[in-house]
Each structure stands twice: as C-alpha cells, then as structure tokens.
Amino acid sequence: MSQIYDLIVHNINLATLSEKYIQDDNPYGIVENAAICVKDGKIENIIANVEQQSGELETEDAIDGQGYWMSPGLIDCHTHLVYGGNRANEFEMRLEGASYEEIAKAGGGIVSTVKATRETSKKELFDLAAKRLSYLIDEGVTSIEIKSGYGLDLETERKMLKVAKDLNEFSPVEVSKTFLGAHAVPTEFKDRAEEYIDLVCEEMMPQLHSEGLIDCVDAFCEGIGFSLEQTQKVFEKAKSLDLPVKLHAEQLSDLGGSRMACDYNAWSVDHLEFLNPDDVSRLAESGTVATLLPGAFYFLSETKLPPIDELRKQNVPIAIATDSNPGSSPCLSLLLMMNMATTLFKLTPLEALKGTTINAAKALNIDSKVGSIEIGKQADLAIWDIGAPAELSYRIGGNPCKGVIKNGEVILSKF
Ligand SMILES: [Zn+2]
Known part of the structure; x- marks a missing residue:
C-alpha cells in the first residue's frame, strides 16, 4: 500500500467537517481510528477502524498519529x-x-x-x-x-x-x-x-x-x-x-x-x-x-x-x-x-x-479544494494533541498542534 501513496497517517481520529460524514449524531463528521492516505498532494483514501488492516499500513512513509486528532488545516x-x-x-x-x-x-x-x-x-x-x-x-x-x-x-x-x-x-x-x-x-x-x-x-x-x-x-x-x-x-x-x-x-x-x-x-x-x-x-x-x-x-x-x-x-x-x-x-x-x-x-x-x-x-471561495477532510480535496491537515474537537475552542493559551500538512507535505512536526 505504501507504494501507491506518498504519505499515510494512521492511528488518528478525524474531525472531517465533511458533509460526507456529518450526521445528526455525528455533527463533526468524526471518523475514529482512521488512516488517511495522500497522493500527489490530495487525499486519496480515508479508511475507518484500521486495526483489521494495520499490517498493510505499517510502512516507512507512514506517520503513527498516536491516537491524536486531525482537523482540516x-x-x-x-x-x-x-x-x-x-x-x-x-x-x-x-x-x-x-x-x-x-x-x-x-x-x-x-x-x-x-x-x-x-x-x-x-x-x-x-x-x-x-x-x-x-x-x-x-x-x-x-x-x-x-x-x-x-x-x-x-x-x-x-x-x-x-x-x-x-x-x-x-x-x-x-x-x-x-x-x-x-x-x-x-x-x-x-x-x-x-x-x-x-x-x-x-x-x-x-x-x-x-x-x-x-x-x-x-x-x-x-x-x-x-x-x-x-x-x-x-x-x-x-x-x-x-x-x-x-x-x-x-x-x-x-x-x-x-x-x-x-x-x-x-x-x-x-x-x-x-x-x-x-x-x-x-x-x-x-x-x-x-x-x-x-x-x-x-x-x-x-x-x-x-x-x-x-x-x-x-x-x-x-x-x-x-x-x-x-x-x-x-x-x-x-x-x-x-x-x-x-x-x-x-x-x-x-x-x-x-x-x-x-x-x-x-x-475565500476555495471550499471546493480545502476546508474539510474528504477524498479528492487537498491534503491540508492539522494534527492536535487533544481528547475531543471541542478542546480547540475550550483552551485559552497552550498550543496542542502536533503537526501541519500542506498539500501532502509535512510543514511542521512536533512528533
Ligand atoms: Zn479588517
């Protein structure tokens, strides 16, 4: 699997904010224990509940998200x-x-x-x-x-x-x-x-x-x-x-x-x-x-x-x-x-x-390519050391950002 993707982040919880995942009982469009696969700067695949397939995702180019959260950049x-x-x-x-x-x-x-x-x-x-x-x-x-x-x-x-x-x-x-x-x-x-x-x-x-x-x-x-x-x-x-x-x-x-x-x-x-x-x-x-x-x-x-x-x-x-x-x-x-x-x-x-x-x-009229985590959009992503998405608004000071990915490239990493 690593051969076909440029980057994989696994063991991560996604707050996608995508209409594809948002439901009445899931307003953030959360996908738990996911793997997100990036190719040519774009999100190519999103896999939920990865345990069953973890063997395929343990590759050199994979980032272990350590159970953190990911939001759109x-x-x-x-x-x-x-x-x-x-x-x-x-x-x-x-x-x-x-x-x-x-x-x-x-x-x-x-x-x-x-x-x-x-x-x-x-x-x-x-x-x-x-x-x-x-x-x-x-x-x-x-x-x-x-x-x-x-x-x-x-x-x-x-x-x-x-x-x-x-x-x-x-x-x-x-x-x-x-x-x-x-x-x-x-x-x-x-x-x-x-x-x-x-x-x-x-x-x-x-x-x-x-x-x-x-x-x-x-x-x-x-x-x-x-x-x-x-x-x-x-x-x-x-x-x-x-x-x-x-x-x-x-x-x-x-x-x-x-x-x-x-x-x-x-x-x-x-x-x-x-x-x-x-x-x-x-x-x-x-x-x-x-x-x-x-x-x-x-x-x-x-x-x-x-x-x-x-x-x-x-x-x-x-x-x-x-x-x-x-x-x-x-x-x-x-x-x-x-x-x-x-x-x-x-x-x-x-x-x-x-x-x-x-x-x-x-x-900014760029919502067709960024702003949510979904297949086909740019891989613009932020990784957070938080227990739930609401923590991003709850905290005053302190910076839980662990990593930033822009167009599929890691531009900041505190792993
Ligand atoms: Zn102003």
Whole structure:
C-alpha cells in the first residue's frame, strides 16, 4: 500500500467537517481510528477502524498519529498581516481614555500605520509578515487571506500585495490577496475622499489587477471609513473588472454596507456587530459568508453583539478570523479567536471550528479544494494533541498542534 501513496497517517481520529460524514449524531463528521492516505498532494483514501488492516499500513512513509486528532488545516480568512511599525502607543492612549474614533480623527489609527508601511522596504515587510505568519502556522493554519490597505498610494499598495504574493510563493501556506485601497483616506487627500476613491477605481485597481496582484476587492464602509456611495463606486469598478468583492461592514454603526455588498454577491461581509437582523436574509440569499472578528470586538472593548441567532436561523455560514492588524486586533492566534468566538459571541465549539475551516474556505471561495477532510480535496491537515474537537475552542493559551500538512507535505512536526 505504501507504494501507491506518498504519505499515510494512521492511528488518528478525524474531525472531517465533511458533509460526507456529518450526521445528526455525528455533527463533526468524526471518523475514529482512521488512516488517511495522500497522493500527489490530495487525499486519496480515508479508511475507518484500521486495526483489521494495520499490517498493510505499517510502512516507512507512514506517520503513527498516536491516537491524536486531525482537523482540516485552519484558514484565517481576514488578516492585515503586512504592515510596518506597530501601535502599542495608541493602545496606551486608548487606555488613558481616548476612543478609537478620536484617535482616528487625531490623525492616528490607520494613517499612522500607512506612514510606517510606506517607509518600510519590501524585504523588511516580507520578513515582518513571515514572522507573524509563522505563529499562525504553528497553530495549524494552512491558508490565509492578506489585505493591502496601509499603502493608500499605488506604489505602496503594490508593495504590500507583492509581499502577499511572495508569501504565497515562499511560505508553506496559500495566500489569497485582497486589494483594500479603500481602507482610509490618506492625509494627502484630506477632505477629498471622492478624489481618492477615483484614484482607487481609475488607477490603482485596474493597474494592480493587470499585474495579477488582486484576488478580491475589499473596502471599509464606516463613518470613519467610506460612505455607502463611495463603497458602491469601488464595487462597481471591481464588477467591471470581473473581480469579486468583500466588505468591512457594520463594525461601529449600521450604514447598510452588508445589504449593498450582497447585491454584488460578496464572498463575505466582515465584523457585523451592528448588522440589522432584518438584513440577514440578504446574506442567506446571496450566499455571502458572515465573517466574525472577535479579536477586534475584544480589543476595542465593544459590547454590541452580532446577530448570531438570526445568522444561525437563516443558515448563513459563519467564519471566524483573526483580523490580525496593528490597530484593533494585534492577534496572531486563530485558536484564541475560536475561544473568543465561543466565550464572547456564544458560538458552539463546532461552529467555531467550522468558522476556521470549511466556512472560512467559503469566505475565500476555495471550499471546493480545502476546508474539510474528504477524498479528492487537498491534503491540508492539522494534527492536535487533544481528547475531543471541542478542546480547540475550550483552551485559552497552550498550543496542542502536533503537526501541519500542506498539500501532502509535512510543514511542521512536533512528533
Ligand atoms: Zn479588517
């Protein structure tokens, strides 16, 4: 058997999260005491209750899973991982009484990171982001989304997206590149947001798209970001270039951004604390994922909860991500986000795990190839020293990850 497979992991319990195995009495799609066989980077076979055939599987290329658990590789579907500097000083300001909005209006916030990112070389940005990424990989992450949006000029947005592209090429994980030119109004366009949006739409987006640097287009639709009309302009341009969209929406107020994004079949709408429950049906209709970001909610000491019950009732896929960024979520732990999704947003551990696997894959439109353990999908897998899948959300700190496999290659092993 070893001859026909490139890799076998046996003596392992699978939380497949695959519709092929999920049943009412088995919501995680668990396959116990399994062997998983990989060929050409893909899952070629899954064998349950292996005792009877263990002779065939005892080969040199086999990994003894020692009774641990395996999940799909985790997916962080919303990050701002590439940036210069950090904002520990603003963290301190905020604790001394200033609000996020006050800091933004005083020229701090996103704009201060823009300055640092413009001044940081591409190589240095790559090194910084690769280091941050390594923490995520240590916790089983095999795919990630990275946004631009700290350049706010063509040259720096390009630099950021090229770093994301290089991480895709030179790190072991896959990177989805999101153009977030409409993240903030740069200081040189102060009080000229319309003109800046024109620059985003007429120069930056078409140019960066022609260079193959954009997988999806995002914007920050908020009182301190861009209006609904300005966001729509960005989306119209994306549509004309055949680019998909997603949106930072309803984080601090309800501007109706999610509703509008659904008209463009957005891959996801993200944050959503102020999403009107009446708008949830729009997400369900357009197949848009609701991406919740408990790290920002926690770090900004927010109190208004996203409309979780309504999202559940209408079967909207819920994803969980780090929103890793220097201002509102300096977070490098997707496991901690799963814990916060359960403790702060009252998601179940199953919902939290789906939120960082299959539903996160849906948010990046890669669910046909990753996000669950099933035959034919990429062998993107994480191995955990836990007694049951719920432990992934239950723990606070400590890292039970024992191994990470990407495209059938072992990229991390603590065996
Ligand atoms: Zn964000």
